[in-house]
Amino acid sequence: MEIxxxxxxxxxxxxxxxxxxxxxxxxxVTLLDATGPLEYRDRRTGAYRLDAPVLLSLLAAAARYGRxxxxxxxxxxxxxxxxxxxxxRLLEALPRRPDAVLQAGALFSxxxxxxxxxxxxxxxxxxxxLEVPRDPGxxxxxxxxxxxxxxxxxxxxxxxxxxxxxxxxxxxxSLCDDYGxxxxxxxxxxxGANVFPEQVRREDDGQTLVFVGTRFDIKGGPVLLRAFLxxxxxxxxxxxxxxxxxxxxxxxxxxxxxxxxxxxxxxxIFARSTIFVLPTIRxxxxxxxxxxxxxxxxxxxxxxGAVPEIVEDGVTGFLAQxxxxxxxxxxxxxxxxxxxRARAMGMAGRQRVASRWRWSMVAERLERLLARCVQAPDxxxxxxxxx
Numbered sequence: 001m002e003i004x005x006x007x008x009x010x011x012x013x014x015x016x017x018x019x020x021x022x023x024x025x026x027x028x029v030t031l032l033d034a035t036g037p038l039e040y041r042d043r044r045t046g047a048y049r050l051d052a053p054v055l056l057s058l059l060a061a062a063a064r065y066g067r068x069x070x071x072x073x074x075x076x077x078x079x080x081x082x083x084x085x086x087x088x089r090l091l092e093a094l095p096r097r098p099d100a101v102l103q104a105g106a107l108f109s110x111x112x113x114x115x116x117x118x119x120x121x122x123x124x125x126x127x128x129x130l131e132v133p134r135d136p137g138x139x140x141x142x143x144x145x146x147x148x149x150x151x152x153x154x155x156x157x158x159x160x161x162x163x164x165x166x167x168x169x170x171x172x173x174s175l176c177d178d179y180g181x182x183x184x185x186x187x188x189x190x191x192g193a194n195v196f197p198e199q200v201r202r203e204d205d206g207q208t209l210v211f212v213g214t215r216f217d218i219k220g221g222p223v224l225l226r227a228f229l230x231x232x233x234x235x236x237x238x239x240x241x242x243x244x245x246x247x248x249x250x251x252x253x254x255x256x257x258x259x260x261x262x263x264x265x266x267x268x269i270f271a272r273s274t275i276f277v278l279p280t281i282r283x284x285x286x287x288x289x290x291x292x293x294x295x296x297x298x299x300x301x302x303x304x305g306a307v308p309e310i311v312e313d314g315v316t317g318f319l320a321q322x323x324x325x326x327x328x329x330x331x332x333x334x335x336x337x338x339x340x341r342a343r344a345m346g347m348a349g350r351q352r353v354a355s356r357w358r359w360s361m362v363a364e365r366l367e368r369l370l371a372r373c374v375q376a377p378d379x380x381x382x383x384x385x386x387x
Contacts, residue, residue, distance in 0.1 A: 001027045001099040001370060006087050006110050006118075008035045008074075012287055013194050013263060015104065018121070021192070021363035030098070034087035034108055038079060040070075053082060065144060074107055077149045083108035091115050100373035102366070109157050117376035118160075119369045123167040123191070124284035124305070126154055127178040140217055140281060155179050162376045163369035165189035165362075167285045168306035189366050192359030193290035194263045200296035200350060201271035206339055207235065209332065210273035210297070212243045212266070212288040213280070220279030220302065221245070226325035227279070228255060231333060238336075243269060263291070270295035275335050275342065277301075279320065279328050286310050290357045293349030298342045300331045310357075316349035 003022060007015045019029045038057045042049055060078035061069035073079060088111025091101065101118040103110045106125070110118050129143050146154075158164065158179050164186035166172050172188050175181040209228070213219030221242070228240050229252055240255040243266075249257050261269065270276070276292035276299045283305035290310065292299055299317035301307045313319045318331035335342040 001367075001374070002030075002096070003027050003100045003102055003370060004030045004032055004091065004094065004098040005102045005104070006032045006034055006091070007104040008083075008107055009033055011104060014191070014287075017192060017194065017359045018102075018104075018363070018366070021359040022366065024360065025363050025367060027367075030094070032087065032090045034083045034090065034110075035074065037086055038074070038082060040073075057082065064147070068141060068144070072144050075144055075146050075150070077147075077153065080108050080150060080153050081112065084110070084112045088112055088115060100370040102370060106154050106157055109153070114160065117162045117373040119163040119165065119366070119373060120158070120161050121165045121189070121366070122171055122175075124171060125158075125174045125178065126151065128171065128174050128305070129282075129284070143282065161185065162372040163187075165366050165369050167191045168309050170306050170309065187365070187369070189362050189369070190357055191285060191287060191290065192357055192362050193294040193353050194287065195266050195291050196294045196353065196358065197267045200347070201267070202296065202343070203271045204274045205237075205239075206274055207237050207336070208239045208241065208272060208274045209277050210241045210243060210269060210275070210292075211277055212291070213278060214244045214246070214260075216242075216245045216247060216249060218280070218282050220281050220322065221249075223279045223281070223323055223325050223328060224277055225252065225255070227277075227329040227332065228252065230325065230329040231336075235336070241269065241273060266291055267295050270297050273297060275300060275332060276317075277328070277332060279322065279325075280304055280307065281322050283307055290353055293346075293357075294353045296343075296346040296350045298335055298345035299349060300328065300335070302328075311349075312352070316345050316352055 022029050037053055040049055040054050057073050057079050058069060060076040061073040064076055065072045087108055091111055092115055101110055101116045103118055104121050126146055158175055158181050166186055166188050169188045172186045175186045211224055232238050232254055238254055242257045243261050246260050270292060276297040278288055279302050285306045289299050299311045301311045301319055302322040303319050304322050311317045320327040320331050
């Protein structure tokens with residue numbers, strides 16, 4: 001098939017992984033990034049871009065979100081409509097009609113109206129993003145409620161899709177229960193580990209925890225530090241590696257921030273680690289768990305979002321309540337005290353990834369959904385593409 005993948009950039013590596021996996025199945029994939037015109041910095045030079053659309057998007061975000069405007073500048077109806085129109089123009093400018101349109105996420109629609117039938121790939125819904133537990137000691141602001149006008153646009157986007165692939169069953173349920181998407185339109189296609197070494201290496205000292213996350217607070221970093229300090233009182237040799245966080249952190253003795261690390265280096269770091277710990281407070285899915293499991297690490301996570309669908313409690317690791325550093329420390333210690341069980345859980349996790357959470361498998365499932373675009377009744381055709 002000739003597939004156009006409408007996206008919004010890197011997306012934790014998902015964009016490139018989906019493209020590669022579909023191409024490996026023999027499809028031709030064209031990437032269209034719909035978010036460029038509202039970027040307030042030039043992507044090549046880093047220089048500020050403050051033209052009228054950018055300023056209007058920032059003003060719309062400021063009016064709704066105040067001081068959080070910069071982080072939430074795409075979470076307004078202005079940005080939704082602007083990106084939708086831009087995506088539509090990109091699709092209309094294609095030299096020939098694609099067989100299928102695949103769009104990542106629900107930040108916009110692939111046109112107003114969409115010129116072609118389309119399939120969505122989602123890791124969450126806005127309704128689910130609001131259903132998060134609060135850590136009483138957390139400094140995190142509440143999740144943004146994008147309002148009824150956004151919700152109407154989001155609902156229309158879902159209901160007009162010929163198919164929706166989701167990372168988790170949780171999102172399938174939300175689409176049906178919260179947005180009225182008919183049964184059978186959405187199905188869980190999953191996601192894939194960004195790394196999967198041919199063989200698992202274990203070179204750890206039995207006392208090393210590893211955390212991977214770019215957003216330290218949201219991923220439960222402060223909770224992990226509290227649990228780490230608890231454990232260090234009884235285990236002075238315990239170590240913690242923090243990966244992916246570029247912000248300046250005040251870490252206790254025994255903890256080290258490795259900063260940004262490319263995915264290709266993760267197997268090497270995981271080989272030196274004993275347990276993967278990610279006590280996330282908010283999580284749409286949890287790709288980092290898949291990477292750790294692919295490398296044979298037992299996982300300790302939280303009962304948040306889709307994490308319970310990834311980490312099977314008591315089989316591939318343990319789950320604690322979000323924000324509970326005492327319970328987190330207990331779960332970690334159970335694995336430290338039983339190295340044999342920890343290794344068995346790690347290998348069970350790797351097998352779990354091998355049997356379902358590979359991008360090649362995701363592409364196979366997506367392929368079936370994308371075939372619906374070929375079979376769907378024709379949407380209104382732009383003049384340039386219809387010739």
